[in-house]
Amino acid sequence: TQLLEQSPQFLSIQEGENLTVYCNSSSVFSSLQWYRQEPGEGPVLLVTVVTGGEVKKLKRLTFQFGDARKDSSLHITAAQTGDTGLYLCAGFSGSARQLTFGSGTQLTVLP
Amino acid sequence: NAGVTQTPKFQVLKTGQSMTLQCAQDMNHNSMYWYRQDPGMGLRLIYYSASEGTTDKGEVPNGYNVSRLNKREFSLRLESAAPSQTSVYFCASSKGGLAAFSSYTFGSGTRLTVV
Numbered sequence: 647t648q649l650l651e652q653s654p655q656f657l658s659i660q661e662g663e664n665l666t667v668y669c670n671s672s673s674v675f676s677s678l679q680w681y682r683q684e685p686g687e688g689p690v691l692l693v694t695v696v697t698g699g700e701v702k703k704l705k706r707l708t709f710q711f712g713d714a715r716k717d718s719s720l721h722i723t724a725a726q727t728g729d730t731g732l733y734l735c736a737g738f739s740g741s742a743r744q745l746t747f748g749s750g751t752q753l754t755v756l757p
Numbered sequence: 758n759a760g761v762t763q764t765p766k767f768q769v770l771k772t773g774q775s776m777t778l779q780c781a782q783d784m785n786h787n788s789m790y791w792y793r794q795d796p797g798m799g800l801r802l803i804y805y806s807a808s809e810g811t812t813d814k815g816e817v818p819n820g821y822n823v824s825r826l827n828k829r830e831f832s833l834r835l836e837s838a839a840p841s842q843t844s845v846y847f848c849a850s851s852k853g854g855l856a857a858f859s860s861y862t863f864g865s866g867t868r869l870t871v872v
């Protein structure tokens with residue numbers, strides 16, 4: 647089983663602050679996805695990164711895929727209360743033909 | 758609205774009882790999946806169906822069976838429920854199948870408690 651470790655597990659910040667969430671593995675992934683999950687709902691896809699070193703921006707969210715395709719980061723600029731949720735990274739391994747999820751980072755943005 | 762529909766939303770079972778979780782998607786996706794989510798462990802794949810007529814085991818298949826009834830529907834059955842199967846179950850589908858850039862769409866989950 648290929649493991650994805652996310653850090654931190656919990657993060658509580660004030661509105662307006664910046665933050666970075668990390669997703670690390672010892673395995674190489676064909677692609678890396680980030681999802682956001684709200685209580686009582688399923689995860690919703692935010693972005694897919696495929697190329698090593700790739701950077702994608704989604705408004706105030708910046709996603710980066712590591713050069714070796716083993717790690718990724720999510721940076722949020724000027725966090726808002728609406729950013730509160732569980733952020734999950736998920737890696738796709740061509741050999742395993744499965745999407746493997748990290749354990750998630752629970753983000754709370756306080757007003 | 759288009760998406761993945763799961764039923765029921767909540768269920769309480771006694772140890773040893775059986776039940777079937779239903780999942781249907783209306784996006785004409787080829788692949789469907791069943792995951793379970795436990796605190797601190799993320800989502801773990803139980804079974805998946807790459808296309809109509811095929812099913813394969815995921816990371817944690819023991820105690821479960823699945824049926825891909827048609828392209829739209831993929832059900833998960835617990836034959837003899839155990840407390841260790843207390844979890845939130847998510848069904849998902851993807852258009853691109855088992856490809857690196859597949860976009861997964863998830864249902865809203867079934868919260869199952871086995872007492």
